[in-house]
Amino acid sequence: MTRLKLPPWLVLLLPAILILMAVVLIPLLLSLYSSFTSYRLTRPDSITNWIGTFNYEKAAKDENFWAAFGRTVLFLTIALNLEMLFGLGLALMVSKVTKGQRLLRTVMMFPMMFSPILVGFQFKFIFNDNVGLVNNALQSLGLSSTAIPWLVDGKLALFSIAFAEIWMSTSVFGILILAGLYAIPQDPLEAAKVDGCTSWQSFRFVTLPFLMPFIYIAMAIRSLDVARAYDMVQIMTNGGPARRTELLWTLIGRTGYVDAKMGYANAMGYISIFLAIFFTVYFFKKLTSARAELGMGG
Template structure:
């Protein structure tokens, strides 16, 4: 290659720039998403790594330093009866609460999927609870469950025809029941909206064909509606289940974890451990266990969703 040819190729490369067209095409999208990735690193990944490092120390406000104890916090949590109870309470609220919400939401969606007078007003009224802040819901229902002046006791007494008084929030079984009712009241509208949207989007022609073939309402529900709604069911379960796992606001306002610590969820346990007792390393370990549980549940549900949609 002579000197003039080499020089001309260098000049051409300089005019084009240091990168080829293919390289620019490959790099350009990353330049657009780089700010978002940087923000995620700053507000999510870095705090997560820092929290994990914190969970390996015995850092308490009363201690001048942070002695490294390895997995000591995690082994202590396994032996902690209060932590195990918070897992049980969380599981009950998620399984029972979300399960009932799904059943009620599906039933309401099925009923209101047909044309009827005043449907828009009914749907708007049903969606009101989910628009209220959870902390407001908690304090409102605390007044409703009040043993002395709460309207719930008064209504029950009016129905049975004699004075009725029970301290709903003073005993563990009734307190859990009160939390479940409050949770179901607020979040059933979310499930209702999801299922209603799914049901009205189904192709009506297949149901008309089933009517011609003489299929009953139960057969259409079992063999057509539910199978067609499986992807929507999984998505609703994923969104609501993950939200229920961090259940905090209503319990904070309704019971404060009482009586004793018997109605604490994992999120509430982490809050009290880290921000009331200032056992920051111990609370970080508990939060990391919750994170691992969330990752496992999300992975499992996404696997089911992929299987259903294929």
């Protein structure tokens, strides 16, 4: 009887493949299967109750789901654009510093080192109605006579969460754009200066096109993070008030673990994955286009 002999490369990769199957592939397939069932956490035997596409059809008609979907897109659009603008400004300022630049780069990375849960607790205290630093500062300066309900008013609560998200993640854009600034060849900038271009013209037509690939990479990374935002929202507002700050993954978490409707929650989760895929594909297409304009290939 001949023994099966695996190639050496497969033997080396086999432990990693088995771990990935156990940790990623099997739970992924199980969650996909359960999205076609009436699976409830309180009734484990319901995972065998096949109901076809009922959960997906229910999500398509669910006003709460589409409200959370639209709110997530709005939150993602605002957060990404402001993080990009602030990160660009931060990188440009740091690149102009001649002394202590290493220290500034290190300090710039501090916010992204904090856990989103820790940042959520931090800003929940900062925006607190009674003892929050923001309200105390505004009242001390005479800019407000009453406490502003930052985390109770629907619009202000979403703004507060966006502020915390931008504070934590602007440095991602800053670091990547700063790397792009260091990679820019000096010849085009010197040629623009010789041709009499202003600082704005040099930035608009020389520097910015070189930075666009780095910006799109940062946007692709951050779009995945923001699209699945959960922990910071859960800590700061728990989706309130009256679900006005409920994003996709807080709604999915509530449906799956509070209402125990895990099959329905998984169906909403797979629908929301398309949001992340859409933004990722979009930004990678823009990245390819930006690289092609610079003659860097597709």
